[in-house]
Amino acid sequence: MQITEIFKSIQGESTYSGMPCVFVRLTACNLRCSWCDSEYTFTGGKKMSPEEVYEAVESFSPNGGLVEVTGGEPLLQEKEVIPFMQRLLDSGYTVLLETSGERPLERVPRAVVKIVDVKCPGSGEGDTFLPENLESLNSNDEVKFVLSDRTDYEYARSFVRRHDLARRVNAVLFSPAFRKHASGTRDASHCLLDPQELAEWMLADDIPARLSLQMHKFIWDPAMKGV
């Protein structure tokens, strides 16, 4: 497996936010989202066997707990990643998989909690979501829309309604995009879309989604890696 980093931090997104979590960040991505904060994963990394990665996870969290497999796009290494996630599950870990929605999800074990992005137009990667992935979503899973403006919001709102998304999954997340090179202050001024404005739109539309802020960027300097 090509690995950019393995670390333990506080889960910053999803309904698991606030919980201690081991992150396994895989190298490489086939998309180029305009606001991507993980460009350092596009190249480099270190080759590790699944056994070595498992041992690293175990050293951070020997008694089970939460593990997130992320990237980059982890499903580009599907052949190794799927058995690796199954091994984590078999050992009693709760496994989250953060993925772009552009990769097929059908072979991901059902017990893995999939946190699936639907890319909106402002990302520059709109319409990359694979429609057949809707059938692979279940009531453990979460679908996330990262929003940078009103156009993105309307795209997300329409997608949620058209596919009755709130009934298919555990949570629909609306998350304001963060400025790519944000650093210094730990506040909402770095959001491309003001969370207050987003909250007001969501209330006005009675949208069945959860407003999600990236908690780790309010705890640590938003430029900090490995948190």
Ligand code: SF4
């Ligand atoms: S899918 Fe994720 S890692 Fe890839 S470019 Fe988009 S935000 Fe960055």
